Amino acid sequence: EDQVTQSPEALRLQEGESSSLNCSYTVSGLRGLFWYRQDPGKGPEFLFTLYSAGEEKEKERLKATLTKKESFLHITAPKPEDSATYLCAGQGGSEKLVFGKGTKLTVNP
Amino acid sequence: DVKVTQSSRYLVKRTGEKVFLECVQDMDHENMFWYRQDPGLGLRLIYFSYDVKMKEKGDIPEGYSVSREKKERFSLILESASTNQTSMYLCASSTTSGSAYNEQFFGPGTRLTVL
Numbered sequence: 001e002d003q004v005t006q007s008p009e010a011l012r013l014q015e016g017e018s019s020s021l022n023c024s025y026t027v028s029g030l031r032g033l034f035w036y037r038q039d040p041g042k043g044p045e046f047l048f049t050l051y052s053a054g055e056e057k058e059k060e061r062l063k064a065t066l067t068k069k070e071s072f073l074h075i076t077a078p079k080p081e082d083s084a085t086y087l088c089a090g091q092g093g094s095e096k097l098v099f100g101k102g103t104k105l106t107v108n109p
Numbered sequence: 110d111v112k113v114t115q116s117s118r119y120l121v122k123r124t125g126e127k128v129f130l131e132c133v134q135d136m137d138h139e140n141m142f143w144y145r146q147d148p149g150l151g152l153r154l155i156y157f158s159y160d161v162k163m164k165e166k167g168d169i170p171e172g173y174s175v176s177r178e179k180k181e182r183f184s185l186i187l188e189s190a191s192t193n194q195t196s197m198y199l200c201a202s203s204t205t206s207g208s209a210y211n212e213q214f215f216g217p218g219t220r221l222t223v224l
């Protein structure tokens with residue numbers, strides 16, 4: 001059975017304190033690894049898609065990387081507005097995505 | 110700009126009522142999805158549709174049905190609402206995986222409370 005596991009469940013950082021979120025996956029025939037950001041009470045907002053091991057993508061203070069077993073979302077010098085829940089999802093042999101339970105990030109000023 | 114809209118942000122219903130949640134996308138996407146999201150359980154797929162009038166069960170279809178009469182519209186139906194269906198409901202759409210870009214785009218969500 002395909003599975004996506006995110007760690008940690010929650011992370012508190014001080015403003016400017018860089019860190020990484022982890023997404024481990026066992027998805028048969030991975031065709032894409034997706035990262036989303038979700039603010040409280042809202043729908044997830046698409047951030048990145050990674051298709052193959054070694055691929056990296058960046059957007060402002062966020063950088064996503066992919067290996068054959070896991071993906072990382074690196075946050076450089078975070079700001080309070082980066083506080084959100086970050087979701088990771090894998091796509092295997094169908095149109096469906098398998099989601100992790102998310103990492104809740106809090107950045108204190 | 111891509112857009113997925115849901116008919117209500119907040120909804121309060123009584124046990125036993127029939128409930129309709131509607132979702133519309135303007136991106137001409139083939140695939141549409143209904144999820145529910147609960148604390149500690151994450152996003153769980155209820156149903157999805159890969160074409161008009163086509164549907165496939167997700168992980169938790171019990172107590173739900175769906176309808177897709179037009180490509181842009183996907184409805185979730187709670188035949189007889191129960192308190193354990195109180196949740197955040199999220200609709201999403203995507204193009205087919207044959208495309209280079211296959212990410213799902215989400216609507217704002219409907220917070221349903223069943224009393």
